[in-house]
Amino acid sequence: MDVVVGRVAKAHGIRGELAVDVRTDSPEARFALGSVLAAKLRDGTSRDLTVAAARYHSGRLLVRFEEVLTRDVAELLRGTLLLGSTDALPPTDDPDEFYDHQLEGLAAELADGTRIGTVKEIVHGPGGELLVLVREDGSEALVPFVRQIVPTVDVAGGRVVVDPPEGLLDAD
Incomplete structure (x- = not known):
């Protein structure tokens, strides 16, 4: 691939x-x-x-x-x-380390299982990584890829769990 x-x-x-x-x-x-x-x-x-x-x-x-x-x-x-x-990529030994292609396409859900979208891509910025989510309504949301906000990454299960702080996913 x-x-x-x-x-x-x-x-x-x-x-x-x-x-x-x-x-x-x-x-x-x-x-x-x-x-x-x-x-x-x-x-x-x-x-x-x-x-x-x-x-x-x-x-x-x-x-x-x-x-x-x-x-x-x-x-x-x-x-x-x-x-x-x-x-050509070597496997990662760290369970908290992922290649971008492993995350792209995963379903994004809240802790209660409510689907909020799909991971479109990962942006590598100077302040850290961001998940770009395509929400169910077609809009995009940027989510900081840190354990406090994305506590669960289940590649085998095809999902990430997002625990957003208040206002992060609010529409503009």
């Missing part, structure tokens, strides 16, 4: 380097030298890209791929989704 591990934000410099918005909790493994990622282009086509170098600069991951040698080619990749295989 392939999961989104990044999105090309823009070209950087003149040698084909790309600024990537990271969408994985293990960028060191996903963007390691020699890693091959599937690039899903905006026109719907795909191609493989091999990581030639990766480094952080001003809070953003800059990646150079063997197949992208110039800024002109890099500019064409703006908006491209970078996909990695879940088969």
Whole structure:
């Protein structure tokens, strides 16, 4: 199974380097030298890209791929989704550690079993992780992914239990 591990934000410099918005909790493994990622282009086509170098600069991951040698080619990749295989990930030994793809699609419920939505994605921000929930009415809610608010993650059971503080899930 392939999961989104990044999105090309823009070209950087003149040698084909790309600024990537990271969408994985293990960028060191996903963007390691020699890693091959599937690039899903905006026109719907795909191609493989091999990581030639990766480094952080001003809070953003800059990646150079063997197949992208110039800024002109890099500019064409703006908006491209970078996909990695879940088969390449080592299993986690920590029962409180999860890969993003394991959480995406899980049902979100209150402690009493009331369904409030589905986990759409995980946002990795500077203040911590957030679960993006698509609520039953189609709207989205951001829920801090901390034990006090998400006390139960049952991957095998296909659900997360959310214990929100007052007002967190109120509609605007």
